[in-house]
Amino acid sequence: MTRAALVLACLAPIAFGAGCKKKAVDPGPPADLDTAPPLPGPELKRGQDACQAYVAAVCACTAPAAAEACSLAKALPDALQVAxxxxxxxxxxxxxxxxxxxxxRKTIASCIEHTAKLPALGC
Structure with a gap:
């Protein structure tokens, strides 16, 4: 192949490709990539209620094993509030x-799971 043919073979795809019109892409609405939605209100309310109910139940329990659980449980509503x-x-x-x-969500799950374990403590 001659040098001219080689150059023509290399440049032909570029020339034909340069003539093609690129399709416009609709970017859609701008997204705020630096924000995330907070927990939905009903989910948060159910979680707060679950944690408060657990604290009330475990602290009202007279079983000896519940004394330590009561002191630990008091931090759960605060952890939920901070989050x-x-x-x-x-x-x-x-x-x-x-x-x-x-x-x-993990704190809420912990409150629900610990509430389910109260009968095993004797409450």
């Missing part, structure tokens, strides 16, 4: 909100 404050703060970044939501 809620972080998730609704306008200063919180997306990562912080997502982690706070995850922490709140």
């Amino acid at each position: 809620t404050e972080i998730s609704v703060s306008p200063d919180s970044r997306k990562r912080d909100v997502l982690q706070a939501n995850d922490s709140a």
Whole structure:
């Protein structure tokens, strides 16, 4: 192949490709990539109620094993409150909100699971 043919063979696809019009892509509405929604209100309310009910039940229990559980349980509503404050703060970044939501859901799950274990303590 001659040098001219080689150059023509290499440049032909570029020339034909340059003539093609690129299709416009609709970017859609701009997304705020640095925010995340806080926990939904009903989910948060059910979680707060579950944790308060657990604290009330375990602290009302007279079983000896419940004494330590009562002192530990008192921190659960506070942990849920801190996570809620972080998730609704306008200063919180997306990562912080997502982690706070995850922490709140784990705290709520802990309250529900511990409530289910109260009969095993003798309450």
